[in-house]
Amino acid sequence: MTETLMDEARKYWVYANNRSYDPLQSRARWNLTPVVNATVNALVERGIDRSWIQVGRDACLPGSFGLGKTRWDIVITKDETPLGAIEFTTLPGLSASKNLANRIHDLTSRAVSVRSHDHGGQQPLLGLFVMLEQGESIHVQPRLEEALDQFHNDEFYDEIAYTSYVDEGLREPKAGMTVQRFIDRFSRRLLARAVGPLEEIPPYLERYREVIEAARGVKKDYSLDRIPEKGGQAEVFQAVHKASGIPVAFKRRLSPGRKAASRMRDEIEIAGMLNGHPHAMPVLDFDAKRHWFVMPLADATAEEQTVHLKDPKQLHSMIKAVAAVLAEAHRHGWRHRDIKPSNILLLHGRWTLADWGTGRRPRGQTTFIGRTGAYIGTLGFAPPELSVKPHDAVPASDIYSLGRVAAWALTGEWPQANVPLLPTEEPWRSIVREATQHEVERRPQSIDEFLALIDREHDKHCS
Known part of the structure; x- marks a missing residue:
């Protein structure tokens, strides 16, 4: 389904160029509708109920999130609780250089407004889908990517998709901001908030049998996402066990020092001691020097x-x-x-x-x-x-x-x-x-x- 979304994003620019106008200056924003609809379909394919999703005039966050009743391109709401919102922004080559600073300011203001307001103890997830048309200016793309990195580091937006249209083709310049990653992570986090604890408990760890049986402490057995979530002592990557295709979490210590090594050794040791306890997070695999270990990917x-x-x-x-x-x-x-x-x-x-x-x-x-x-x-x-x-x-x-x-x-x-x-x-x-x-x-x-x-x-x- 993300292939369809990528194709619609590419066709947006083809259509815009054929019409010979600058979409930033046009009021005909409806031509983003196929891209928005393809995004909705991709979310639904991954388990988001279509009835939770609002687009167009209905896609608003409540006034309690600041800026009055704020309009977004997609808003996901369940039982009157806003779970997430996605904003699409286009940067055409003809005007990207002139309007980049204003667009970054607008996107920052929208995110900060939501982040500075509470709503029942939980803020909605915020997604940003950026569509750049590379123009002749060599300054636009580095400035844009610097701003997107800052959005990520400051946690303004929870997930970012970033595409670039150049030479009649669509590219994804940053590995940590691909469309596939955006859809996968945003939908999984939405489901975690919407569904809550499951009613029926599956057999404990049975789904990780292949990972456990193949465990040998070799890092190349796992494919890691490029961008980790960092903590005080370690960083955690979403990863996949290559042989089985099973998603896991890969935790790697940041420091080579003795204290960090001892703490990671403790985590592995106590996981072994608590092995079989249904409420202990298990360790599935680890390397001999305790530089890293693998655990299930939590919901x-x-x-x-x-x-x-x-x-x-x-x-x-x-x-x-x-x-x-x-x-x-x-x-x-x-x-x-x-x-x-x-x-x-x-x-x-x-x-x-x-x-x-x-x-x-x-x-x-x-x-x-x-x-x-x-x-x-x-x-x-x-x-x-x-x-x-x-x-x-x-x-x-x-x-x-x-x-x-x-x-x-x-x-x-x-x-x-x-x-x-x-x-x-x-x-x-x-x-x-x-x-x-x-x-x-x-x-x-x-x-x-x-x-x-x-x-x-x-x-x-x-x-």
Whole structure:
């Protein structure tokens, strides 16, 4: 279906040149309709319900996203919740040089307006489809590509497609902004937001059997996307296991240093220890020197599921899943120390806990003195004790962070360090209050105590 979309984008310029006018100056924007329709068809082919998609006059984001009732070329909405919006922009060769700065300013303003406004705890995904006609100016394309890179780095637009029409052919100048990548990633992220947790759970990891059985720690067994998602210690690429064609995630550490190597080794080690636990993110393959490892490609993070997690039942399911895997890790002496929404992943209907790179090993097994440093965790989610003696983390430290995740999900507010954050409704208000006490000894001291607290408060307020 993306071949059809590419062909329509090429024919747009053929038609424009045959009409001998500059489309930027013409009001006949309707000639983009075939390109927009081909994009809609490609999204539908990948599972987006056609009834969610609005085009033309109906394609508007609510005024709560700024700029009044903002019109886009495509808007995807489910149950009155905006999931995403796509803007198409054309830059004809005759006027691209004159109008580039204005067009970049307009695109920036549209994205910033959406990013600076909240709507029920979640912002829509923003897509940008750029169609450039190369003219005689040698300055336009480098300036445009610099702006597109900035859009990506500043997270103004979640996905960008970039095509260039030259010598009667259509090209894709940047590997990380191809039309295929745009459609694949945008549709997958839309589905993660729209569908939520699955009702039926597939057999755990059966779909990765070929990857596991073929695992040999060889990087060339995987085809990696060019642009990774970067974290503090590592970068994660979408990848494909070449032999089976199965999509996976490829995590590679950024630093060659001993501390980074030890942290990646810990992630691989604890994945092996928790092997078979339904709520642990598994490691499918890794290299002998622990430079990288492969794991399943998650459907979404908890951060991308904010609309669903505002439902107390959905939140209850997620908290219990994370608590279950924490209980097993705690039993072996491990502490996670960085529980936050981006480390809780939805994998084929199961909530899983990932990223044990800053985890504390069982006492007596510290890798080397000074590895921990002065602070561990993420501000707002980390308990106070991790800013003083992070090596002394206890089960109640992870319970504090899990309580802050619950508060974040229900309030839609990002927690501030050491500032109380409580949901307004029971029973979660009481649960979060007990789990996030400033003094560590006043919290539940084990996962069993925490789960008992949840059950007790639910019985008290929901009977």
